[in-house]
Amino acid sequence: MRDIFTLSLIASTIRLATPLVLAALGGLFSERSGVINIALEGKMLAGAFTAAAVTYAADKSLGMGNASPWFGLLAGMIAGLFIAAIYAVSCIKFKADQVVSGAAINILMLGIPGFLSGAFFLSSGSTPQLPKDHLLPQSPVVIALAILALVAAIWYVVYKTPFGLRLRSVGENPEAADAAGVSVSKIRYSGVLLAGILAGLGGAYLSIGQSSLFTRNMTAGRGFIALAALIFGKWRPVQTLLACLLFGFTEAVSIQMQGVFKLPSGEDIPVQFIQMVPYVLTIVVLAGFIGSSRPPRALGIPYQKEK
């Protein structure tokens, strides 16, 4: 095990976990308010594409230079917010099935980036390469500090503010929250929109931080791993962060080991088995084999106000 925990592996774990943490914490706001979020994948794709396209355009057409990735980041968050707004109206106002709407968003966002890059960049599904100095900061220390600050802030909001209390009560018992004068739909709109912003941010980090362009379906299931981390972290901010680090670590290992993972005893583990770890763990935890992972009680149920 000696050569597994190298400094470069830790750095790469932090880098790879970052988009997962952002999306998973976004999912936390949405799911804690009672709205299932299988659309994290689509929102990440929206953020990733928009961030890369806007960063490119901000430099080329507006001459923003080194400031352009920050415009890209902002645009990625707005794109996530926009997609989340469609999702929110569909699920909250029109009480559409949350899983169906989420699946629709995911399929839609598989198509939209390719459609737009075909039109604007005359390419099939990717944006132009960005120069190195037009990317977000990638120092693992800076990122780690930013993530820790974010998790602390989210923990505070969820557990120590009136908004957090309302958020949790709406997800657990919307009838009681409603009776106490809390607007269930307002809280749920806030939860879903916050999820959109954070997932968009996670996607943006993927395209203009970890990478230097958007490529077709570049999230490659990270939205679903983020969802898995949220469940594995039992819908709590700190545990979710730890779950994301674990899943980021499995990804870092499978990249660094280039196909085979050597056990200390000298046996090889094919990379595919390491890739399965997050998914298997999530199934095991959800079934209650390791502690119990209980979703918010009203998760997935549209709220119908008593007339």
Next chain:
Amino acid sequence: MTKLARELLFPLIAVVAAFIVGGILILLVGDNPIVAYRLLLGSALSWPDGIGYTLFHATPLIFTGLAVLVGFRCGLFNIGAEGQLYIAAFATAWVGIKFANLTPWLLVPFCFVAAIMSGAFWGAIPGVLKARFGSHEVINTIMLNFIAVALVSYFTQYHYKVPGDPILQTAEISPSAHIARLGKFIPGFPERIPLNLAFLLALLCCLLVYLFLWRTKWGYEIRATGSNPFAAQYGGISIRKQIILAMAVSGALAGMVGINEVLGYRYRYYDGFSDNYGYTGIAVALLGRNHPVGVILAALLFAALQHGGIYVDGFSEHVTKDIVQVLQGIIILFVAAEAFFKWLVGRRIPGTALKVNP
């Protein structure tokens, strides 16, 4: 309005509305929507290629659409058709390679059984997890999709790849396991078009699913569980058994995609072959109003779009084949938000407001 007209109306509105939204997007990027749509849909009608490929693409979508339908009728959301069809396609190829010496009369049915049983097995896992531990099938089927893809990729790469082959695929299956392409029976229809007997099997499955759900006791119990689990339980139906049964049947239907892919088309397992068939199956079932006939119609529409996508890519300046997924996504969004149209209609014509989410 008659029941049939009502059933057809909303899917039709959703499709038309999606094409209007898609048309606006095409206009915005500077192309002519009418030209793009003519390329997209017109190419599907040409004989023999357009029709042949459309029916070929429709085959897996009918299977996955039926798979999602059976789940929905039991109140379950099977997002796992993608994983089920991967496991099944690999199992089909495995039997076709391992038992190469059998005669076609034995090997083909054996391959069918492999596809159906392995799909049913992979589908039953989330069923058992839900019945036994109450864990949500949506999450578990998503997770099992990723596990399935990694698992078959491992077996292909480490155990069944032809050494030196740069492509991640297994060796060819025995010629005895091939099923006939329809070109063999239809004059003027070339055998290079991969439309095969699996298409007829898909149509047969529509009939069987209809008979199963609406004409048998098991099917009745599945539907009773789907429409009101509490009443069903009170009526003496074992919910747990129905959940496992429905997921297994659903997985078996998804697994039959392997028959089309391996026995009728590529004659081997090719890693990553599925063009999102499992996920498109959700769209097919929803647009088809969870009815086998609707599934056929919706599968034909999506297959035509898929085939037309190639022509859009080749012959229009700005629009790419991604427009197919854009249209698909908008269609599902509109189908899901049926209440949106009811709300819209209710506002336009006072007095006709339908109750939202009754």
